[in-house]
Amino acid sequence: MSKPRRTTDPLYRDATAPIDDRVNDLISRMTLEQKVSQLYNSAKPTETAKGSGACWGWGKRYLTPGAEPVCLCWTTAVEELGIPAYEWWNECLHGCSSSWTATVFPQAIGMAASWNVDLLHRVAVAISDEARAKHHENLRSGAIEPHTGLTYWSPVINIFRDPRWGRGQETYGEDPYLTGRLGVAFVRGLQGDHPRYLKTVATPKHLAVHSGPEKLRHIFDARVSERDLRETYLPAFETCIKEGQAASAMPTYNMVNGESCSASKTLLTGILREEWGFGGYVVSDCDSIKNVHQFHGVAETPVEAAALALQTGCDLNCGTTYRALTEALGKGLISERDIDQALRRTLTGRFRLGMFDPPEMVPYAQIPASVIDSQEHRELAREVARQAIVLLKNEDSLLPLSRTLRSIAVIGPNADSVDALLGNYNGSPSSVVTVLEGIKRAVSPGTEVVHAAGCDLGADALTPDSLDHFNRAVAVATQADIAVLVLGLSTALEGEENQAWDSRIGDDRSRLDLPGVQADLLKAVHATGTPVVVVLMTGSAVAVNWADQHVPAILNAWYGGEEGGSAVADVLFGDYSPAGRLPVTFYKSVDQLPPFTDYSMANRTYRYFKGEPLYPFGYGLSYTEFRYSDLTVTPPQAQAGDDITVGVTVQNVGGRAGDEVVQLYVADAAASHPVPIRSLQGFGRIHLNVGEQTMVQFVLTPRQMSLVDDLGRRVIEPGEFIVTVGGGQPDALGTEEGRNLLTGSFKLTGKVISVK
DSSP states (O other): OOOOOOTTSOGGGOTTSOHHHHHHHHHHTOOHHHHHHTSBOEEEEGGGSOSTTTTOGGGEEOSSTTOOOEEEEEEOOBGGGTBOOEEOOOBOSSSOBSSSBOOOOOOHHHHHHTOOHHHHHHHHHHHHHHHHHHHHHHHHHTOOOTTOSSEEOOOBOOOOOOTTOTTGGGSOOSOHHHHHHHHHHHHHHHHOOOSSOOSSEEOOEEESSOOOOGGGTTTOEEOOOHHHIIIIISHHHHHHHHTTOOSEEEEOSSEETTEEGGGOIIIIIIIIIIITOOOSEEBOOTTHHHHHHHTSOSOSSHHHHHHHHHHHTOOBBSSSGGGGHHHHHHTTSSOHHHHHHHHHHHHHHHHHTTTTSOGGGOGGGGOOGGGTTOHHHHHHHHHHHHHHOEEEEEGGGOOSOOTTOSEEEEESTTTTOSHHHHOSSOOBOSOOOOHHHHHHHHSOTTOEEEEEOOSOTTOOSOOHHHHHHHHHHHHHHHHSSEEEEEEEOOTTTSOSSOBTTBTTOOOOOSOOSOOHHHHHHHHHHHHTTOOEEEEEEOSSOOOOHHHHHHOSEEEEOOSOOTTHHHHHHHHHTTSSOOOOOOSSOBOSOGGGSOOTTOOOOTTOHHHHOOSOOSBOTTOOBOSSOEEEEEEEEESSEEETTOOEEEEEEEEEOSSSOEEEEEEEEEEETTOSSOOOSOEEEEEEEEEEOTTOEEEEEEEEOGGGGOEEOTTSOEEEOOEEEEEEEESSOTTSTTSSSSSOOEEEEEEEESOOEEOO
């Protein structure tokens, strides 16, 4: 219980008073200078920030050539009012991200491959437990360390429209519905379910049309139709804001249809605030408000840029452009009411986190530091990594392998690579299990495991110095009973815009196939006659056409996190039956794609792509077999605006227990406007023992049967709709044989109606 407020104490210190009243009271006591100081990051010399994580990542800036770097991570303290200095910037894409110890879960794209909403929620709960524990440990120690705040700039819910985008690994894939469902689960897990306090603040980003090219992100103007905006780029954000109740949001660096996203009246005022009813705060991406005047030309000076961004709804500036707000006020470009509104939103977030209340009143303040990278969280990381693995090919049931083989050759640049497990925006786990180590731990004592890297990850050609390593790998494969080739990518080859502060980070990709020497190594090992299993470590689609034609077994393990190697071994040796599904299309060639800078969705993603993929969205095999039967669509005819219920029976008819991902696709067969070829509108991951069966049911809401007309309005038209239920897409690889897709239909009658 908190102590009763003394009559001489200000209202904002009363922890029992309504938060809105406390925030208003605090603002009323602040000077203009104090107010503005809370809306931007003050430059802070790195040497004054304690801890090895100081200025991690984007926070490090060199403001003038040759000067000492400074952090752009902090708002200053207002000591006379008891407002402490605060760092708003923290990341938790797949675990708390900084140099301090934290559980590292599989990269976001890998978690999406699990197609498991409940699992994503459990991950987010674990991450927010660790965030709270570290935050309060930091407060108790009296230290001021970077990246120990409670406002997190995750999840990334941009649509992965093009596999060349280096940051696609941070997303949940190419589908708006899948992204939205996973995003809501993650947001809720981060923010908790307490009626008064937020556990942490979730910040879905980057609103809203953003997916490369990285090198152009500060200057690019993404031109999109109202239909693509409403059908593809906005739905996941809308779901996370309206259903997930995210307390914050972040716009992207680039422009959309001529407006800077950090100062967009369309996105931030019209859609986010007015249409969706968003009441939280908007934080800019770092230095993005500079783009408004430096690159976008929609403002001429920093003063005008700051005024425009503030008035359109960007409340908090990661950067220093908002220093100009005082001058903007003096010139009449903004009012003090505009400043108060932004401050009210940001302070409300801090009050809802309990930052101005006694710790004993905040239940999350009691989470112990022992949860950080705990055994329980490591086990969860392993489970997520197992559920993420997609079995792409298993000819003649080569997998699972016997753990009593005489010898196993583990080959490839990612076989013993930590970087290929951690992805980007990662924390620092207390230990990491590589694929090589996972295999060594899994085999019987009599099995010899021999390792040879064979080549460097990104090598395009063999050199005299590297030839010996290549030849040794081939020789090792020749002597083995099985060769496990661990190939693919890492953040050295794909990632965020390449920054001078970290040369390990890649950028966008220009091609989809394996780097040259990796492809040569694969062919040379295959030529030995030793059976080959390919394990891909990647954050995006890789065009392994040759492997698909010649290699009997292929797994995609993504960037599997700290227990990724254990998970790969679990699948290789049959301790776990793989059931991951692709959250992106694997194309055969970059030639199948439109230009990277073209943001039209025509011929992009499974919803609009008219070519033949290597592996389709939603695809993945299993060690067991499932049968679908008894499809029901109820009612078969309904009024536009009614719900439709789709049910199906799924039975495990194979020889071992396993998971199945049941997928529901809907196609509008009579649309008067352009619509997707088909759209995922329901999914569920279920576990069935041998012989077990269950009924799976989906409810299609009116919005899921709607389309976007030429004016950007979402409407439902009468007509016929085709539904398909099974373990993958209709007319997609492997779906007709072994996936047992069932197809039905329903009709809507009545008149065209609008839906929200």
